Amino acid sequence: MPKGQPSVVPQDGLTTRQRRNRPLLMVHTGTGKGKSTAAFGMALRAWNQGWPVGVFQFVKSAKWKVGEERALKVLGASGEGGSVAWHKMGEGWSWVQRDLEDSEEAAREGWEQVKRDLAAETHRFYVLDEFAYPMHWGWVDVGEVVDVLRARPGTQHVVVTGRNAPQPLLEAADLVTEMGKVKHPMDAGQKGQRGIEW
Amino acid sequence: MPKGQPSVVPQDGLTTRQRRNRPLLMVHTGTGKGKSTAAFGMALRAWNQGWPVGVFQFVKSAKWKVGEERALKVLGASGEGGSVAWHKMGEGWSWVQRDLEDSEEAAREGWEQVKRDLAAETHRFYVLDEFAYPMHWGWVDVGEVVDVLRARPGTQHVVVTGRNAPQPLLEAADLVTEMGKVKHPMDAGQKGQRGIEW
Structure with a gap:
């Protein structure tokens, strides 16, 4: 719980207000739990x-x-806050009509849509869940991702989750949290359970 | 994203199903962001x-x-999922009629209510947000907390958040995640902003 006092005041020509409202690129990485869960909590x-x-x-x-998805959709439909658009690669991206050959192609199609949405300023808060993997695996070029995110227009906050987030992304990010596993029930032979793991 | 294969199968006399449905004590600690946010995401x-x-x-x-509180309350009231009870020390616990002299007394009152709710099995999922602090400061006895949590009846999952979670609590926990700060906007002179920090 930060107390609101920055440790340095940069010479970036911005007012405190401008700096405060700067859109953020955030990364949740590491081998522990909570990377995606915290991103959905931010949402x-x-x-x-x-x-x-x-x-x-x-x-x-x-x-x-499924829990996060249903909750966010109920919230989006409630009319009490912002809208929620939920896109799933696992079910085939909704905007792709043809069958995608493999995960690599599907990941690239997802990134193309993110680029279109960023250019159109469709959303103000993006969760790119598990997006670290396609970058790590070389399916999506991390250099291009960094360039596009750095140049995104308007006020669009982006959080990327996943293990093995590539170094150029970490360098470009405003906030990086590493979720470290200290202890996990599976270490004691317990499998994942409903309501906790999903 | 664990794949569901425990690394060991313990000799605890439980079936896989019994072990799978064992209620969990979880702790989110460390100096990074996401401890509370991930707990509310689990909720x-x-x-x-x-x-x-x-x-x-x-x-x-x-x-x-405030964002998490409003979202959880809208969800609780939607009738589409479980109920949500939200208790805030900052506004005075709702069940305490008199003025509480200080934070230490207020924290102890909160813990007393948690004990009553656990005994009555009032909830199935508890977020004890920032509860690590009153234990760390010695306001609430960590030995008693561990005893009560270990002996809690039924199937009640508990997640405790906060920096400096005491060692006996970590030892008693089934899952511990340490959120480590890698990079934070305040390091670059940026203050917290609406929609991101609250």
Whole structure:
């Protein structure tokens, strides 16, 4: 819980207000739990501000994050806050009509849509969930990602999650949190359970 | 994203199913961001399962977590998932009629209510937000907390957040995640902003 006192005041020609409202690029990485969960928790704040929220899930699992998805969709439909658009690679991106051959192609299609949405300023808060993986695997060029994110127009906050976030992304990010595993129930032989893991 | 394969199978006399459904004690600690945010993100999963969720905020700040609070309350009232009870120390616990002299007394009152709710199995998922602090400061006895949590009846999941979580709590926990700060906007002179920090 930061107390609001920056440790340095940079010579960047910005007023405190301009600096305060600068759009953020955030990365949640590391081997521990909570990377995606914290990103979806942040989306609650964005929703509360009335901001349009865009979620892109760069994974192919059906089981994970159903709770977050349903909650965010109920919130988006409630009319009490911002809208919520939820895009899932695992079910085939909604804007792609043809069958995608493989995960690599699907990941690239997801990134193309993120680029279009950033250019159009479609959302104000983006969750690029597990997007660190396609960069790590070389499916999406991290140099291009950094260039596009650095040049994004307006006030669009972006949070990227996933293990092995590449170094150029970490360097470009305003905020990086590393979730470290200290202890996990699976170490004691316990499998994941409903309501906790998904 | 664990793949569901535990690394060991313990000799605890439990079936896989019994072990899978064992209630969890979880701790989010460390100096980085995301400790509370990930806990509230987990609460979305609990809500989606229809579980009664109880939040106890052991802090005295009005500004923080308004987004999460409003979102969880809208979800709780939607009738689409579990109920949500949100208790705030900062506004005076709702069940305490008299003025509380100080934070230490208020923290102890909060813990007393947690004990009553655990004994009555009032909720199925508890967020004890920033509860690590009153333990760290010696306001609430960590030995008693560990005893009560270890002996809690039924299936009640508990997540405790806050820096400096005491060692006996970490030892008793099933899951511990340490959120480590790698980079934060305040290091670059940027103050916290609406929609991101609260």
